[in-house]
Amino acid sequence: MDQTILRKGAFWIPLVGLSIALIFPWFVDDYFIHLAILTILYIYLGACWNLLGGYTGLACFGQSVFYGIGGYTSTVLLIKLDLTPWIGMLLGGILATLIGLMMGYLSFHYKLKGWYFGLVTLAFAEIFQIAATNFFPGGAAGLYVPLRHNQILYYQFADKRINYYIILGLVLLVLLITHFIARHRLGYFFKAVRDDEEVAESLGVYLMKYKLIAMSISSFLTAIGGTFYIQYLLFIDPEIAFRMDVTIEIILRPLVGGIGTLWGPVLGSLLLTPLAEICNVFLGGRMGIHLILYGIILILVIIYSPQGLLPLLKRLFAKS
Amino acid sequence: MALLEVKGITKRFGGLVSLNEVTLKIKEGEIVGLIGPNGAGKTTLFNTISGYYWPDSGKIIYNGKHITGLRSDQINKMGIARTFQSMRPFVNMTVLENVMVGILSRTSDMTFSRQKALKYIEFVGLLEKVDSFAGQLSTGQRKRLEMARAMATQPRLLLLDEVTGGVDPRGVPALVGLMKKLREEGITLFVIEHRIKVITSICDRIIALHLGSKIADGTPKEVTNNRQVIDSYLGEVYA
Numbered sequence: 231m232d233q234t235i236l237r238k239g240a241f242w243i244p245l246v247g248l249s250i251a252l253i254f255p256w257f258v259d260d261y262f263i264h265l266a267i268l269t270i271l272y273i274y275l276g277a278c279w280n281l282l283g284g285y286t287g288l289a290c291f292g293q294s295v296f297y298g299i300g301g302y303t304s305t306v307l308l309i310k311l312d313l314t315p316w317i318g319m320l321l322g323g324i325l326a327t328l329i330g331l332m333m334g335y336l337s338f339h340y341k342l343k344g345w346y347f348g349l350v351t352l353a354f355a356e357i358f359q360i361a362a363t364n365f366f367p368g369g370a371a372g373l374y375v376p377l378r379h380n381q382i383l384y385y386q387f388a389d390k391r392i393n394y395y396i397i398l399g400l401v402l403l404v405l406l407i408t409h410f411i412a413r414h415r416l417g418y419f420f421k422a423v424r425d426d427e428e429v430a431e432s433l434g435v436y437l438m439k440y441k442l443i444a445m446s447i448s449s450f451l452t453a454i455g456g457t458f459y460i461q462y463l464l465f466i467d468p469e470i471a472f473r474m475d476v477t478i479e480i481i482l483r484p485l486v487g488g489i490g491t492l493w494g495p496v497l498g499s500l501l502l503t504p505l506a507e508i509c510n511v512f513l514g515g516r517m518g519i520h521l522i523l524y525g526i527i528l529i530l531v532i533i534y535s536p537q538g539l540l541p542l543l544k545r546l547f548a549k550s
Numbered sequence: 551m552a553l554l555e556v557k558g559i560t561k562r563f564g565g566l567v568s569l570n571e572v573t574l575k576i577k578e579g580e581i582v583g584l585i586g587p588n589g590a591g592k593t594t595l596f597n598t599i600s601g602y603y604w605p606d607s608g609k610i611i612y613n614g615k616h617i618t619g620l621r622s623d624q625i626n627k628m629g630i631a632r633t634f635q636s637m638r639p640f641v642n643m644t645v646l647e648n649v650m651v652g653i654l655s656r657t658s659d660m661t662f663s664r665q666k667a668l669k670y671i672e673f674v675g676l677l678e679k680v681d682s683f684a685g686q687l688s689t690g691q692r693k694r695l696e697m698a699r700a701m702a703t704q705p706r707l708l709l710l711d712e713v714t715g716g717v718d719p720r721g722v723p724a725l726v727g728l729m730k731k732l733r734e735e736g737i738t739l740f741v742i743e744h745r746i747k748v749i750t751s752i753c754d755r756i757i758a759l760h761l762g763s764k765i766a767d768g769t770p771k772e773v774t775n776n777r778q779v780i781d782s783y784l785g786e787v788y789a
Contacts (some may be wrong), residue, residue: 257756415663421642424644425642426640429634430636431623432600432601432634433703434703435651495753
């Protein structure tokens with residue numbers, strides 16, 4: 231009886247959620263659409279991280295590198311070559327993947343795991359922020375995305391709703407990819423690597439290959455998200471692109487929502503992103519107040535449900 | 551030609567010599583036992599053969615090919631599998647998923663892998679636990695999962711590390727029966743064991759290690775009567 235409720239819930243809740251998401255922008259004003267775009271963007275970025283950190287167990291703190299490279303690549307190519315950001319986005323993805331492969335290869339070759347891997351990726355994030363401030367086009371002042379006034383070709387729209395649907399489409403894409411991976415060999419290998427990589431290797435799993443695959447998928451998709459956001463914001467600078475906050479915010483979503491699960495990032499972002507906005511509105515808009523609240527939530531999650539909120543909800547449902 | 555030849559393997563960890571010029575041969579179809587006190591180097595030997603460690607000197611030849619220095623996934627694909635003494639199941643995966651990993655490293659067909667995995671799970675008698683998470687299994691069940699997982703990689707040589715370790719004595723005959731069934735399937739076994747009755751009942755040959763060196767290599771009767779083996783490990787003569 232409980233199993234069928236869970237299974238039905240697993241089917242209907244996302245369906246209802248998706249339906250609401252599809253019609254949502256026609257019933258609210260721009261402010262809420264903006265909030266929704268941010269929420270969904272963080273679901274997207276959180277899900278990208280989840281593939282690497284949640285499913286494969288490689289806690290990467292360098293997401294801002296991929297995100298920022300995506301944003302910078304498409305913007306610089308647009309400015310210098312008038313190249314449409316749609317292609318710039320793909321090129322940014324490729325560049326981010328190459329950087330991810332390099333970071334990954336260095337770390338995995340030296341068998342860095344857990345915190346050490348996290349530290350290496352963190353170091354790279356810092357390096358990129360400094361590099362961007364000093365060597366990237368625009369430097370510390372940043373770059374304005376050249377206005378092209380509502381042209382699909384240039385990935386710029388007057389109506390926020392279009393941005394909304396793009397990010398909604400992207401999030402559905404990444405959730406589908408995650409779902410597919412989890413049910414096939416790649417997902418099994420990722421989870422085996424996470425649970426005990428030495429044992430996985432003794433069973434025939436080539437660790438370097440599969441860790442790099444996880445890294446590539448995560449970095450490519452994160453970069454795509456970076457281009458999306460910069461094309462929405464129409465401005466990029468080393469802070470926006472590479473600051474650590476973004477990485478922490480990204481990781482918090484699946485961490486709180488349900489690490490290594492399909493819906494974890496969704497739950498996490500639906501909870502945390504609006505919460506941050508509420509803090510900003512009611513607590514004087516001081517930067518970072520919401521982080522105190524995040525900290526409390528994180529501590530509670532770690533104490534009462536370390537795997538995230540989704541498993542907790544499943545347990546509560548199964549009991550009732 | 552022997553299936554496995556270990557020639558002069560030495561393994562050091564800093565100043566500690568864990569394996570000292572160990573040389574042995576294993577023929578296809580044999581069940582060879584490996585005994586010795588704790589710290590003798592038994593698991594280290596398994597680790598070195600399976601590619602988990604690389605020896606500091608010496609050669610390992612499997613099926614005529616040098617495998618020294620290969621990664622353990624490469625060695626596994628060539629036909630050597632091992633179980634872990636400290637049972638290491640993939641705790642966040644089900645029993646079925648655990649066993650499927652070994653099959654998936656050779657094929658990407660999910661349906662086929664699932665069916666094969668079920669056969670191995672049935673072979674070790676874990677069918678009723680097939681959808682349980684590996685973290686929820688008892689010690690005896692985990693030992694059997696280790697076996698099923700290693701078997702799923704279809705090895706010619708299976709290194710079993712203390713399969714009966716920590717298992718309730720009533721569960722031991724079933725495990726011994728499994729090992730015999732494995733031999734019937736044509737798999738060569740190299741078995742670390744502390745239960746002397748188990749070793750003497752199924753092994754064709756026994757190798758004894760002490761402080762990293764091989765001190766005996768022969769039939770169960772020969773080895774259990776070997777003075778050095780008795781002094782260092784057995785403590786008394788086993789008839």
